[in-house]
Amino acid sequence: MRILVVGSGGREHALVWALARSPQAPTLFTAPGNPGTEALGTNVPIEATDTAALQTFAAKEAIDLTIVGPEQPLVAGIVDAFRTAGLPIVGPTAAAARLEGSKAFAKEFMQRYRIPTATYRTFDGDAFDEAAAYVHAEGAPLVVKASGLAAGKGALVCATEEEALAALQRIMVDRAFGAAGDRVVIEEFMTGEEASVFALTDGEHYVVTVPAQDHKRAADGDTGPNTGGMGAYAPAPVVTGGVLTRVCRKIIEPTLAGMAEEGHPYTGILYCGLMIADGQPRVVEYNCRLGDPEAQVVLPLLQNDLADVFMKTAEGALSGVHLRMGQEAAACVVMASGGYPGPYATGKPITGLEDAAANGALVFHAGTARTADELVTDGGRVLGVTALGATLKAALDRAYSSVGSIHFDEAQYRTDIGRKGLARL
Numbered sequence: 001m002r003i004l005v006v007g008s009g010g011r012e013h014a015l016v017w018a019l020a021r022s023p024q025a026p027t028l029f030t031a032p033g034n035p036g037t038e039a040l041g042t043n044v045p046i047e048a049t050d051t052a053a054l055q056t057f058a059a060k061e062a063i064d065l066t067i068v069g070p071e072q073p074l075v076a077g078i079v080d081a082f083r084t085a086g087l088p089i090v091g092p093t094a095a096a097a098r099l100e101g102s103k104a105f106a107k108e109f110m111q112r113y114r115i116p117t118a119t120y121r122t123f124d125g126d127a128f129d130e131a132a133a134y135v136h137a138e139g140a141p142l143v144v145k146a147s148g149l150a151a152g153k154g155a156l157v158c159a160t161e162e163e164a165l166a167a168l169q170r171i172m173v174d175r176a177f178g179a180a181g182d183r184v185v186i187e188e189f190m191t192g193e194e195a196s197v198f199a200l201t202d203g204e205h206y207v208v209t210v211p212a213q214d215h216k217r218a219a220d221g222d223t224g225p226n227t228g229g230m231g232a233y234a235p236a237p238v239v240t241g242g243v244l245t246r247v248c249r250k251i252i253e254p255t256l257a258g259m260a261e262e263g264h265p266y267t268g269i270l271y272c273g274l275m276i277a278d279g280q281p282r283v284v285e286y287n288c289r290l291g292d293p294e295a296q297v298v299l300p301l302l303q304n305d306l307a308d309v310f311m312k313t314a315e316g317a318l319s320g321v322h323l324r325m326g327q328e329a330a331a332c333v334v335m336a337s338g339g340y341p342g343p344y345a346t347g348k349p350i351t352g353l354e355d356a357a358a359n360g361a362l363v364f365h366a367g368t369a370r371t372a373d374e375l376v377t378d379g380g381r382v383l384g385v386t387a388l389g390a391t392l393k394a395a396l397d398r399a400y401s402s403v404g405s406i407h408f409d410e411a412q413y414r415t416d417i418g419r420k421g422l423a424r425l
Helices: 010-020 051-060 071-076 078-084 103-112 128-138 161-173 178-182 241-261 295-301 306-315 353-358 392-403 419-424
Strands: 002-007 027-032 065-068 120-124 142-146 155-158 183-188 193-201 206-208 217-219 223-226 231-234 268-277 280-287 329-336 362-365 368-370 375-377 381-389
Touching (some): 010 306, 010 362, 051 071, 051 078, 065 078, 065 306, 103 120, 103 241, 103 280, 128 161, 128 183, 155 161, 155 223, 193 306, 231 392, 295 329, 329 392, 353 392, 381 392
Parallel strands (some): 002 065
Antiparallel strands (some): 142 183, 193 268, 217 223, 329 381, 368 375
């Protein structure tokens, strides 16, 4: 089997690592990949957003299956293009990927199908005065979101009306997120505990992975700005068996049924970002792909042949498939460049990966590059250091001891990953 993974981050390294464990011994290609994926297959110098070049490569190289990691090519329609060309691919069509590509569409969709979420209003990007009046009418706290894709940074939690107005200024007037701010969603601030549940679906049947919990804020104690994710762990004990049943019945199944009813069956990976309070889940956001860094803790726990599961997903043959998840816990600590998610420097030499591996860690590359003679930083989130353990505490202890073995100038990371899970256990 010949498999192409599209993307270059930690999620894609985790996907390639998991696929490399398949008993089918697939030949793996990653476009464009990173130094971590290069050790497991062949990196292809094609950007994830260059659909035409990726399609040409897949046809020329007789790729049996393409798996798309990041959201941008999915929202842009890579699945539509590949299917038109008869090339098997895992992911939603552009119409279905609007669940992530447009927060306004997603909120309206949830309202139509009575899927539990926060109350909200949407505003055009030039309607600042109208949005500001809504802020004054509702009061704080509120969450102000750029409707389009903003690399995980477009949701601004506002504790006061002044902060909400400043968020509107940033999105609608300063255009900090560009076209992503052409529409703005203002919604109630939901209380509770967040969790991530992933469903793999062929449009009709679905299976769910072990639930995970991401850590979006940059600093300890869930403070600082939102980031792409500073760490994760799985399983997340806030998602009890009863909660997961409610997620499936009240969220996943109505979502799949609604997309099918609207003529856009959802296929691929459906990410349900949830807020859970008193055992009741509500949707914070949908994503149309695996989370990052959640993939780095979910995939190491998966015991199935991932290549087989993804092929069945693409072929519409998930009926009868059951995911087997290991009984261990997994924890991932993201090591980021100093200053992230703001401005940061790159090109910092990285050392200690061998020591971390000797400690039993899985080190997933996210923002790295290889020069002639050394590995250097090349992004905001640089590495995802993952460890497994018999308990969550054991997994966290190993992950953090492995982080201590890795060094690059101005490295930053949170020291409290998994604290909510430990409190529940």
